[in-house]
Amino acid sequence: MNFLEERILKDGIVKEGNVLKVDSFLNHQMDINLYEQMGEEFARRFAGKNINKILTIEASGIGIACIVARHFGNVPVVFAKKAKSINVDGEMYTAEVMSFTHKNKNQVIVSKKFLSEEDHILIIDDFLANGCALQGLMQIIRQAGGTIEGIGIAIEKGFQPGGQLIRNLGIQLESLAIVESMDAATGNIVFREQK
Ligand code: 5GP
Numbered sequence: 001m002n003f004l005e006e007r008i009l010k011d012g013i014v015k016e017g018n019v020l021k022v023d024s025f026l027n028h029q030m031d032i033n034l035y036e037q038m039g040e041e042f043a044r045r046f047a048g049k050n051i052n053k054i055l056t057i058e059a060s061g062i063g064i065a066c067i068v069a070r071h072f073g074n075v076p077v078v079f080a081k082k083a084k085s086i087n088v089d090g091e092m093y094t095a096e097v098m099s100f101t102h103k104n105k106n107q108v109i110v111s112k113k114f115l116s117e118e119d120h121i122l123i124i125d126d127f128l129a130n131g132c133a134l135q136g137l138m139q140i141i142r143q144a145g146g147t148i149e150g151i152g153i154a155i156e157k158g159f160q161p162g163g164q165l166i167r168n169l170g171i172q173l174e175s176l177a178i179v180e181s182m183d184a185a186t187g188n189i190v191f192r193e194q195k
Helices: 003-011 032-045 060-070 132-144 162-168
Strands: 013-015 019-021 053-057 077-083 092-098 105-111 120-128 147-157 173-182 189-191
Touching: 003 032, 003 147, 003 173, 003 189, 032 060, 032 147, 032 173, 053 060, 053 132, 060 077, 060 120, 077 092, 077 132, 092 132, 105 132, 120 132, 120 162, 132 147, 132 162, 147 162, 162 173
Parallel strands: 053 077, 053 120, 120 147, 147 173
Antiparallel strands: 013 019, 077 105, 092 105, 173 189
């Protein structure tokens, strides 16, 4: 069992509706030492990749992405913003994202100034569930003409379809913990075996 799986078992709480609450260390209060370990592990898993930028989505991905960037030569971190209005000007790449946790649709935007066809991008996020957030980010990278070098996720819920969907596209997807099943009644969490 790796460091993140151990932490999830210690401090994670399984909620009804397939929600894993990890807000005491990952996406509300943030354990920076844990983020450091995550950064090290992503650097190991994406070793040899030519990455010059990290892309994430607000809000929970930002803190993780910033620490991960320290392990990739301090490359810039860009985060997609959730836009309130549909009136975005032509200076933005845009995509629609369905929110798993809030069950609403957000338009996400990135300024054209900060992504281009020269970029070799590592996408970072806290969770992968249905893959909507990642698909939005990939759509934005496609608009920019950039290259997706890989995707690094803290926690993938393997019983939801996002992971399979992304791997079928032939993209290197690395999830530090993959939850195979979880049970809100017992609090039991089972992880997928990883190499
Ligand atoms: P997806 O777009 O893959 O369906 O969901 C990814 C996003 O939903 C993540 O960025 C994360 O913020 C949120 N999310 C999905 N599942 C969970 C969960 O079980 N717990 C928490 N805390 N957030 C989740």
